[in-house]
Amino acid sequence: xxxxxxDQISKQIRTNLPKDNxxxxxxxxxxxxxxxxxxxAWGYDHHVQSLxxxxxxxxxxxxxxxxxxxxxxxxxxxxxxxxxxNTSGVHSEAIANTVLLYALYFMRDMxxxxxxxxxxxWDGSRHYEELTLLSNKKWLIFGxxxxxxxxxxxAKALGGYTxxxxxxxxxxxxxxxxxxxxxxxxxxxxxxxxINILPLTPETTHMFDHQFFNQLEHLYLFINVGRGPSVxxxxxxxxxxxxxxxxxxxxxxEEEPLTSDSPLWDYPQVLITPHNSAVxxxxxxxxxxxxxxxxxxxxxxxxPNTNIVDLTRGY
Amino acid sequence: xxxxxxDQISKQIRTNLPKDNxxxxxxxxxxxxxxxxxxxAWGYDHHVQSLxxxxxxxxxxxxxxxxxxxxxxxxxxxxxxxxxxNTSGVHSEAIANTVLLYALYFMRDMxxxxxxxxxxxWDGSRHYEELTLLSNKKWLIFGxxxxxxxxxxxAKALGGYTxxxxxxxxxxxxxxxxxxxxxxxxxxxxxxxxINILPLTPETTHMFDHQFFNQLEHLYLFINVGRGPSVxxxxxxxxxxxxxxxxxxxxxxEEEPLTSDSPLWDYPQVLITPHNSAVxxxxxxxxxxxxxxxxxxxxxxxxPNTNIVDLTRGY
Numbered sequence: 289x290x291x292x293x294x295d296q297i298s299k300q301i302r303t304n305l306p307k308d309n310x311x312x313x314x315x316x317x318x319x320x321x322x323x324x325x326x327x328x329a330w331g332y333d334h335h336v337q338s339l340x341x342x343x344x345x346x347x348x349x350x351x352x353x354x355x356x357x358x359x360x361x362x363x364x365x366x367x368x369x370x371x372x373x374n375t376s377g378v379h380s381e382a383i384a385n386t387v388l389l390y391a392l393y394f395m396r397d398m399x400x401x402x403x404x405x406x407x408x409x410w411d412g413s414r415h416y417e418e419l420t421l422l423s424n425k426k427w428l429i430f431g432x433x434x435x436x437x438x439x440x441x442x443a444k445a446l447g448g449y450t451x452x453x454x455x456x457x458x459x460x461x462x463x464x465x466x467x468x469x470x471x472x473x474x475x476x477x478x479x480x481x482x483i484n485i486l487p488l489t490p491e492t493t494h495m496f497d498h499q500f501f502n503q504l505e506h507l508y509l510f511i512n513v514g515r516g517p518s519v520x521x522x523x524x525x526x527x528x529x530x531x532x533x534x535x536x537x538x539x540x541x542e543e544e545p546l547t548s549d550s551p552l553w554d555y556p557q558v559l560i561t562p563h564n565s566a567v568x569x570x571x572x573x574x575x576x577x578x579x580x581x582x583x584x585x586x587x588x589x590x591x592p593n594t595n596i597v598d599l600t601r602g603y
Numbered sequence: 604x605x606x607x608x609x610d611q612i613s614k615q616i617r618t619n620l621p622k623d624n625x626x627x628x629x630x631x632x633x634x635x636x637x638x639x640x641x642x643x644a645w646g647y648d649h650h651v652q653s654l655x656x657x658x659x660x661x662x663x664x665x666x667x668x669x670x671x672x673x674x675x676x677x678x679x680x681x682x683x684x685x686x687x688x689n690t691s692g693v694h695s696e697a698i699a700n701t702v703l704l705y706a707l708y709f710m711r712d713m714x715x716x717x718x719x720x721x722x723x724x725w726d727g728s729r730h731y732e733e734l735t736l737l738s739n740k741k742w743l744i745f746g747x748x749x750x751x752x753x754x755x756x757x758a759k760a761l762g763g764y765t766x767x768x769x770x771x772x773x774x775x776x777x778x779x780x781x782x783x784x785x786x787x788x789x790x791x792x793x794x795x796x797x798i799n800i801l802p803l804t805p806e807t808t809h810m811f812d813h814q815f816f817n818q819l820e821h822l823y824l825f826i827n828v829g830r831g832p833s834v835x836x837x838x839x840x841x842x843x844x845x846x847x848x849x850x851x852x853x854x855x856x857e858e859e860p861l862t863s864d865s866p867l868w869d870y871p872q873v874l875i876t877p878h879n880s881a882v883x884x885x886x887x888x889x890x891x892x893x894x895x896x897x898x899x900x901x902x903x904x905x906x907p908n909t910n911i912v913d914l915t916r917g918y
Binding site: 298381382385386388389392393395396397398400401402404405408409410411412414415416417419420421422423442445446447544545546547548549550553559560561562563564565567568569570571572 | 613696697700701703704707708710711712713715716717719720723724725726727729730731732734735736737738757760761762859860861862863864865868874875876877878879880882883884885886887
């Protein structure tokens with residue numbers, strides 16, 4: 289059986305894969321003839337797309353490298369009855385740790401310390417009002433899946449109160465409270481920190497728009513570690529200008545890479561990270577584990593059995 | 604009864620003090636005659652020192668603003684049988700939160716993100732090896748009092764393993780393990796993060812010296828949130844140059860303020876904060892609470908009853 293490993297998959301996790309009756313191909317070794325024989329793809333690149341576009345191909349299953357799968361051609365996968373699995377769960381701790389960093393960066397006024405460092409000029413004045421703590425902060429987290437739950441766990445351990453937003457408002461592990469996604473407008477004013485970790489779907493596209501931000505009075509921190517297009521960037525910048533939002537931390541953007549002429553770079557109260565909140569040296573073994581587990585099941589039963597994406601919902 | 608409030612004490616916490624039979628003086632209102640009548644001082648400045656140097660003064664108790672009291676004339680206080688109380692316990696969370704920030708700053712490679720921001724130039728390459736997580740990190744914390752315990756609590760909640768160092772090696776809340784201060788040399792090589800939060804005493808002065816740092820192989824992060832003179836700065840810089848220590852985060856320094864010509868500013872892998880790790884808008888009510896509680900006891904019983912410093916030990 290032929291398996292294609294895309295360029296997304298780094299070398300260090302291409303080891304220890306099952307060997308019996310399996311041939312692994314990569315972007316250097318793949319031939320046109322292979323396109324009609326490959327049954328499994330790991331990750332996504334233009335070769336995977338060529339596979340999907342090849343008449344009478346044999347592709348049955350794609351294991352994604354990422355948790356979010358919005359960049360896959362979902363309609364084509366649905367039409368061709370291809371199973372898509374993701375890596376949901378593998379990135380939770382990295383994203384939650386990064387969220388803590390974002391919050392603490394502003395709470396401990398690191399802009400002051402780093403400006404001081406650049407100018408080699410000690411500033412010993414005591415900025416009491418600018419320095420605050422994690423305890424007693426109210427977190428409103430859009431998304432109560434693996435990642436949202438880990439963010440909530442860490443926030444609670446550090447003294448926070450966590451409210452989650454999901455479709456039905458059903459209870460979720462580590463959340464003090466949850467509300468449905470049509471019922472949060474009367475509580476967003478109370479939040480200190482609002483986080484988006486929702487998958488990108490038609491419903492979540494530009495969910496955080498002018499109307500949303502205008503409801504806020506003086507939010508301490510808005511964080512996007514979900515998908516860029518969920519936020520209307522110009523609305524967020526307007527909210528920063530108008531004081532509806534005091535700080536923002538963004539790992540994802542409507543257009544990536546963020547171009548050099550983006551006005552976002554001009555905001556010192558916006559932390560920008562290059563879509564790496566989920567990345568860590570520890571994540572690669574986790575990504576590999578999901579693939580190997582699903583591959584073993586696929587070789588035995590003909591289909592993977594964990595992290596299966598519902599292509600209709602989009603996550 | 605006359606009470607002197609030093610310039611260390613900010614206006615917002617000079618309110619709500621007991622009024623009956625008490626006169627409060629400050630640096631503008633104090634007169635030479637007052638020096639022979641003041642019984643209580645809150646904080647330390649040159650007027651407090653003048654008080655101590657006045658023959659036949661009536662000073663019985665000083666409530667410090669800080670947790671560390673190394674800057675007080677301890678011998679003079681001992682000779683004059685003056686009680687010194689500190690604010691130990693009030694700053695624990697701010698320091699612990701700041702310690703988490705220091706760790707996450709390097710673990711999430713914020714130097715990369717902030718350089719990117721300054722240059723308005725996205726760097727989307729995936730630096731897996733530079734990005735890591737808080738879980739499974741080994742913390743070695745010198746000092747197992749209030750602050751050490753809160754650092755340990757937060758580190759453990761985020762998946763860390765915490766070892767504390769104290770005089771006898773006695774067990775301490777939130778620590779997985781403790782060792783005596785003459786028995787840590789065989790475990791420091793295993794630590795990922797070493798933190799000093801010990802008070803400054805003759806024993807802790809230059810405790811972290813060439814000999815200490817040379818025992819390390821490749822420490823991920825050294826943090827000093829205790830007192831500056833506990834670290835031999837030139838030895839630390841040597842350790843950074845030699846690779847014994849990869850990153851450092853320093854809130855306190857041998858000389859404060861750190862002068863503009865200090866070579867420490869030239870290390871991008873050293874985070875420098877201006878002795879404000881303990882500061883927060885939330886701390887002032889805590890500082891005030893300790894003083895008011897002790898003052899009420901003093902007015903009733905003639906002595907304060909919490910946070911009393913052992914002048915022989917120095918904390």
